[in-house]
Amino acid sequence: MKFRSLFFILVVSLLLSGCGLLGNNADTGESITQDYDYASGGQNFSVLLNGVGMKIDSVIPRSGARVGYTYLVLTVELVNQSSNPIVPETFVLVDDASNKYASQKNLAFESELTRLPLFVNKGDEGVTGHIIFEVPNAALQADLRLRWESESHKSRIDIFLGALPAV
Numbered sequence: 001m002k003f004r005s006l007f008f009i010l011v012v013s014l015l016l017s018g019c020g021l022l023g024n025n026a027d028t029g030e031s032i033t034q035d036y037d038y039a040s041g042g043q044n045f046s047v048l049l050n051g052v053g054m055k056i057d058s059v060i061p062r063s064g065a066r067v068g069y070t071y072l073v074l075t076v077e078l079v080n081q082s083s084n085p086i087v088p089e090t091f092v093l094v095d096d097a098s099n100k101y102a103s104q105k106n107l108a109f110e111s112e113l114t115r116l117p118l119f120v121n122k123g124d125e126g127v128t129g130h131i132i133f134e135v136p137n138a139a140l141q142a143d144l145r146l147r148w149e150s151e152s153h154k155s156r157i158d159i160f161l162g163a164l165p166a167v
Contacts, residue, residue, distance in 0.1 A: 040145070040158040050155045051082030056146060057128070061167045062109070064134050070167050071104070071134050073113065074146060078127045080120045084152040088116040093133045094158070095142035104132045140164040 041047035046055040055077045062071040072093070080086050093101040116129035135144070141163055149156040 035154055036149075037155050038157075039155075040160065042160050043162060045159075046077075047157050047159060048079075049157055050153050051080065052086055052148070052150075052153060052155060052157065053077075053079035053081075054146075054148060054157055054159060056159050056161070059161050059164060061140070061164055063167045065107075066134075068137050069134050070137055070140060070164075071107070071132055072144075072161075072164065074131050074133070074161075076116060076129065076131055076146070078116070078120045079125045080122055080127075082153055083122055084150070085122070086120040086148070086150070087118070088120065088129075088131060089118065090148065090150070091131055092147050093135060093139075093144050093161075094147050095135075095139045095144050097142065099139065100147075101133045101135050101139070104134050107132060137166045140166055 037050055039047050039049040043056045043059060046053055057075040057077055060073040060075075062073060064070045076088070076091075078086055078088070089103065091103060095101075110132075113130040113132070114128075116131055117127065120127050131146075143160065144164065145158040145160045147156065147158050
């Protein structure tokens with residue numbers, strides 16, 4: 001009788017879990033506000049959402065300042081047809097464990113690069129520049145994506161970088 005009760009509870013739990021009625025214990029923190037629009041894409045493909053266009057033209061790994069870290073130099077192209085400016089400083093890299101990496105400034109090799117402007121205003125098209133992130137080498141194989149999220153646009157765009165080589 002105990003076996004039958006245990007089996008029944010197991011079957012009911014599996015059914016409820018499969019139907020989404022039980023909570024997921026493996027929360028990744030990747031929730032998005034209900035009223036946000038979302039789009040995603042991959043490197044070398046344009047993504048357009050609510051008047052904002054993004055494309056990653058290239059990702060170049062460089063040796064990091066710290067052992068076990070790599071700089072990623074992203075060449076990004078932006079288009080803004082929305083009424084609100086895009087602020088590239090708010091871009092972050094996110095890995096599959098929901099770790100977020102902020103862009104870096106004042107680096108020794110910055111003179112070799114063209115930074116994105118502080119704001120990309122309405123009507124700006126084909127604005128191209130670099131944004132730099134420092135990530136641990138382990139994150140290079142962790143499904144990194146460039147994320148732009150904006151409260152004023154009610155939008156989030158993720159552009160997946162794919163597997164990247166360590167330097």
